[in-house]
Structures are given as C-alpha cells and as structure tokens.
Amino acid sequence: MNIAVYPGTFDPFTNGHKDLVQRASSNIFDKVYICVAENSKKDTLFSLSERIHLAEKSLHEIKNIEVIGFSGLLVDFAEKLNAKVILRGLRVVSDFEYEFQMSSMNKKLNNNIESIFLTPSESYAFLSSSLVKEIAELGGDISKFVNPEVRAALEKKYK
Numbered sequence: 758m759n760i761a762v763y764p765g766t767f768d769p770f771t772n773g774h775k776d777l778v779q780r781a782s783s784n785i786f787d788k789v790y791i792c793v794a795e796n797s798k799k800d801t802l803f804s805l806s807e808r809i810h811l812a813e814k815s816l817h818e819i820k821n822i823e824v825i826g827f828s829g830l831l832v833d834f835a836e837k838l839n840a841k842v843i844l845r846g847l848r849v850v851s852d853f854e855y856e857f858q859m860s861s862m863n864k865k866l867n868n869n870i871e872s873i874f875l876t877p878s879e880s881y882a883f884l885s886s887s888l889v890k891e892i893a894e895l896g897g898d899i900s901k902f903v904n905p906e907v908r909a910a911l912e913k914k915y916k
C-alpha cells in the first residue's frame with residue numbers, strides 16, 4: 758500500500774487543503790492520513806479536536822483518507838502509520854524556503870521517508886487559513902473558501 762501523511766495545523770481546514778487531499782487520494786496514494794498537529798508553534802484559533810472535526814466534515818465524501826491528531830516528531834508518526842511519503846502543499850514562492858528546510862530536516866531524521874509537494878488548482882493558490890480567518894473576522898463572505906461547517910464555526914468564534 759502506498760500511504761502518505763499530510764501534516765499541518767489546519768486552523769481551520771480550507772478548500773485549498775481539500776484540493777490537495779483530493780488530488781493525492783484519487784490519483785497518487787492508496788491512503789492519505791491528514792495529520793493535525795497538536796503542538797504547533799502557532800497559537801491556534803480552534804482546539805485540536807475542533808480542527809480534527811472540521812477537517813473530517815470537509816472531507817466526508819472521500820473514502821481512502823483518515824484524519825488524526827498528532828504530537829511529537831512527524832517522521833516517527835509517519836513510520837508508525839507505515840507511510841513512506843510526507844505530502845505538503847506549495848502555493849507561492851514564499852512557501853518554498855520553509856518547506857525546503859523542513860523536508861531537508863525530515864530527511865536527516867529519517868532517510869526512508871520522502872517529502873512530496875503538490876500545487877493546488879490556481880483558484881486556491883492564494884488561499885490560506887490565516888487569510889480566511891482575517892476575512893471572517895471582518896465579516897466578509899468566506900463561503901467560496903471553506904466548507905459550510907467551517908464557515909459556521911468561524912462565524913461563531915467571531916460573533
């Protein structure tokens with residue numbers, strides 16, 4: 758089985774994240790684990806369980822995926838899941854430096870796991886969780902960018 762982990766903060770899960778999971782799960786991998794990071798350096802708006810729940814809701818129609826929370830080293834977690842690939846998204850040039858650093862470090866930690874990068878459909882190339890939060894906080898329409906459950910959760914947070 759060809760298994761990938763797709764790690765991230767997913768605060769919250771967006772249609773850009775979903776676009777990547779769809780590409781990966783339908784064309785490339787037999788199974789994709791969406792790994793929601795608990796101990797992120799970032800201060801999150803949503804708790805770990807909320808982030809997991811919203812990712813699950815956003816991906817409900819995709820069969821060969823599973824959403825799980827994790828803490829600790831990603832390469833160790835990937836190994837436990839028998840995943841040979843870490844999947845990440847590359848949107849714009851500014852993503853590159855950080856992603857390059859992370860993948861080099863992960864390779865040093867475990868040389869058996871490869872990082873693979875996918876680009877989203879053009880319409881999501883500008884989309885990020887932080888931008889969605891900003892728009893939601895200002896009362897803007899985010900329905901094109903997130904699942905209805907995520908939108909409702911954001912509206913509740915910023916009410």
Ligand code: ADP
Nearest residue numbers: 764765766767768773774845846847877881884
């Ligand atoms: P992190 O804090 O680990 O960067 P994110 O939830 O922001 O977590 O992103 C998880 C992964 O999804 C990253 O690889 C990021 O580049 C990718 N990603 C985020 N938004 C998009 C998008 N609109 N299109 C494609 N990839 C994306």
